[in-house]
Amino acid sequence: MSNIIYIGYYFKVAPLQPAVEILIAELGYAGFESFVENEDGATAYIQKEEWNANILDDVQILKSDEFEITYEFNEIEQTNWNEEWEKNFNPIIVDNACSVRAPFHEKPDTIYDIIIEPKMSFGTGHHETTHMMIQHILKTDLKDKSVLDMGCGTGVLAILAEMKGAKPLDAVDYDNWCYLNSLENVERNNAEHITVIEGDASALKGKSYDVIIANINRNILLQDMATYAACLNKNGMLFLSGFYAEDIPLITAECEKHLLKFEEKLERNNWVSLKFLN
Structure with a gap:
């Protein structure tokens, strides 16, 4: 490296x-x-x-x-x-069900316990967008569903999705550091069905998924929405985050252009996460 x-x-x-x-x-x-x-x-x-x-x-x-x-x-x-x-990273617990912690933290009493060493990667669960995506995953039936974690950062969302029964899964990030860190965290959590891919939306050509999780930023989401829509299976679910409440009209309009229907909104400190159905 x-x-x-x-x-x-x-x-x-x-x-x-x-x-x-x-x-x-x-x-x-x-x-x-x-x-x-x-x-x-x-x-x-x-x-x-x-x-x-x-x-x-x-x-x-x-x-x-x-x-x-x-x-x-x-x-x-x-x-x-x-x-x-290590000086800044404290364990978090989402909805009393999912914990995200480092190896040196004490194991909490949660259903899902994810151990990561985030290094420079985004996605520890502390940020509002990751927190809301975890909430979406917790209340979604993912058993035997194929999942894409786009802009995976640490891989925490893909790891939780596998814990909830999803398979197979792709975790994609263009950043080499995130790619390597996700590989480490996938192994650390004994995930067996996650393929980590270094790349951007062009890496999705020919692929299809029941569920797509994309926690990136507004501009990338708008740019790649057509690709996400093309990869989403019939009756599939698309979860988006990485933008503010004022960005909702832009995001929603782009989704509707690709026949994706708005289903649910989560909001946390003006950050939002949206669910769409195919």
């Missing part, structure tokens, strides 16, 4: 809410791919090769008079990440 270097930005934010959520959303659109919230604000990461000196120019909240936001940044070697996330 190549020695990927990340740039870490450390933001101090006052007042914290809703500024941190807005900041993370805008940083995502700017190209940042991983985030850790903390009591002072948030840390955001971007691969050095994707970074430029003007990366924050379009992050509008930094120009707002409503919030005081300061930051500093530096380079982070890949090998330093374990120490970084």
Whole structure:
């Protein structure tokens, strides 16, 4: 594996809410791919090769008079990440049914217990979008259903889907770090039916699924919706997240263009997750 270097930005934010959520959303659109919230604000990461000196120019909240936001940044070697996330990563429990934790955390009393080492990957369950996707999966019958986890990050959603009886499953991410981390987490959780794929929507050619889970961001979802619709089996389910409540009309219109029918909405701190049926 190549020695990927990340740039870490450390933001101090006052007042914290809703500024941190807005900041993370805008940083995502700017190209940042991983985030850790903390009591002072948030840390955001971007691969050095994707970074430029003007990366924050379009992050509008930094120009707002409503919030005081300061930051500093530096380079982070890949090998330093374990120490970084270990300081910030606490176990989470969703709906008293699913826990997401690190190997060094005590095992909780939940039906589904997922053990991950997220490294630089997105998808620990702490972010609202991952949390809501877990909620969707928990209340969906997935027994023997084929599932796609698109933009899989750590692979946590695919792992939970397999725990709920889904098979076979594909977990896809274009980022090499996420791909390798998902492979590790799939093995760590003894998942036997998940194929991890490094790639984007072009990797889905000729594939079909009963359920598609796509937790990415608004622009990628809009760009790839036609591909998702083409891959979704009759009476299939599409779960989408990675965008705000104000993005719902755009997302819904694109889904309806491909004959996907809105079924359900979850909302958490202005982030939303939508369910559509084919």
